[in-house]
Amino acid sequence: MDNEFNQYYIKIRTILGIDPKTIHEELVTALGPNASSYTTVTRWAKRFREGREEINDDPRFGRPVSELTDENIELVRQVISNDPHSTYDEIIAETSLSHGTMERIIHDCLKIKKVTSRWAPHELTDEQKQQRVQLCRENLTKFQTGSWRLCDIITGNEMWIYHRQIHHKSKNASWVGDGESPITVVHRSKFESKNLFSIFFKSNGPVLTHCVDEGKTIDHNYYIENCLKLVVKEILKQRRSADTKGIKLLHDNARPHIHSGVINYLTEEDINIMPYPLYSPDLVPCDYWLNDCIKHNLTDQLNEKSLARAVSKVVKNIPQEEYKKTFDKLLEKIELCINNHGDYFEHLIK
Structure with missing residues (x-):
């Protein structure tokens, strides 16, 4: 069957008021792979609705179709x-x-393909790339020589979580029948309800899930009193011992984290701070894994209390094996950072 037949059929069915989707399905049923594409059916149906009489293709100008010169x-x-x-x-x-x-x-x-542009957290300077490589090499060496162990690393960070969840487009897809409209997902406004959480975990599971009090901000005092002291208490409980020897804390360079009061407190508790380069969310498990994991598994919540319970439940229900895998990936990411000369490396992960 040639194009003229397809276009004649599209014209007749369009005159009868049949929609392009149905016309395309009928052509596929009758002609199989020889049927016109849905885009072509839609284009010709539009032309016929606008009053076009001719069913032949418009003359083409320019280079012949087969010119692979x-x-x-x-x-x-x-x-x-x-x-x-x-x-x-x-x-x-x-x-x-x-x-x-x-x-x-x-x-x-040309053997090329179109892919989505790569987003980067920050435009790193050469100096920042060198710092990333240097710290990654130092940290990796300590793991490789056995002076550091992944099971002794505790990592934590803060994250904002909204009461209303908006998931990725693929998860928002829904089945609709003929004539039905898809479900509408409204973008969040900057005034929508949300709460700040501080979450810490190890390779064997969660250590602390803390919902920051409404109206409070995390300064160094709040961080010590409401986060770090509870983390230390939980470590001692899990270890069933009276010390925190060997424990390393991995957190980013937010101002409360690097305050002298925080550093002094951690030193007193015999907790070492794992060196962390600037602008490196790709090297912190909270940023490259936990944030998305929590938000992907949350449902809408009515208020702060229900959100706190839901977040805590999600964190506790993550299998221990997933926590372990995340810390194993930390070593892989450190090596990738070194091999990529300090630049971001997400596009290299298979």
């Missing part, structure tokens, strides 16, 4: 080089090549 290959290369975000339609408009020829040039000749 060096000139055309270089032309496509230049268009993509000038604008790496170019769409297929924009490349076709620039080159006057057919869609099929353009696709063959891109995939078969």
